[in-house]
Amino acid sequence: MNLDLWLLFVAVWGLIVVDNLIKKVMCLSIVESMLILEFLKIGFVASGAAPILNVSQRVVVDPVPQALMLTAIVIGMCFNALACAVIVRLYRQTGTVLVSELGNV
């Protein structure tokens, strides 16, 4: 099985089973990394060079998925930061980050 499918399986399993909100954010981060890996695989060419025009090698990898993923990395960073900030605020107010305990608060 492919590595990205394993990553997706681990992340979805974590999202369903794990109780801790921080670990759920980590699982979402794994999904994002899996998507980045998948996109980079689309543009990958075996023995291809970096997409810089003045290199002598003729075969280069596809630059478009790489440029798309630059945006995805920034948005992912923003998402993680905001999610962690919400969790910190939740912990300050309720004293817990466990979903099972949040229902009783």
Next chain:
Amino acid sequence: MNLRESPIFTTTLGKIFPFAVVFSLYVASYGASFPGGGFQAGVMLGSIMVVVELVMERRMYSDMVFQKIELSGIVVLFALAIAGFVFAGRPFGGLYQLRLEGLIWSNAVFPILSLAIFLEVSGSMVLIFRNFLFWDQAPKLNPIVLAKNNLSWRRIERCVTGIVLGLLLLAIMLIVYFLSPGQVSVRADKQAWLDLAQHVGINNVVTLVYLGPRVFDTMMEAMVVVLTVVGMKHLGKCT
């Protein structure tokens, strides 16, 4: 033991800090020809600033400095969009289309865009991580009490003006997007990329895509980062 009292941390950081700052400037300026660019350089500069503040456990510069750095990047992005619209009839001087007509200052616009992304990312990186580092030091404000105390006509007027200006800007961008002449290229062939790269003098094709035809996405991404910073500051301050 406090990190600030450790001679290993402080000495190593003192040696690494100037090197990291210079290297980030190098990466930002050579992103057109080699792997690198404004985003990567901004992350490097922001990271080293965060490490310095983590070790020293205090703010090296005030929040206002980094807010100004971040907003100057956004202002440069919008200024380039409007200048392209005024001089060439399309935002960013036609960079969002792969056709070569309508490109203005083609050799200068890419380094300026790269610099804008560098400023925006480095400032927002520091501001985002600062919210976590100094979470306890943020002034605690109750939003309901704050709204009751500060509810004045001037404040309402400023809010309404901001909303109207934002809607106006959105309307202008939508009009420009739908009324711009010609067909926007969705998938370009190899020759179009090579022509654009030769015309603007850029060798790194990833930078060419990121700051060229996808420059609208880059601008929206910068806006998302600013919104994140604002949201985190709000979350940190409210009780």
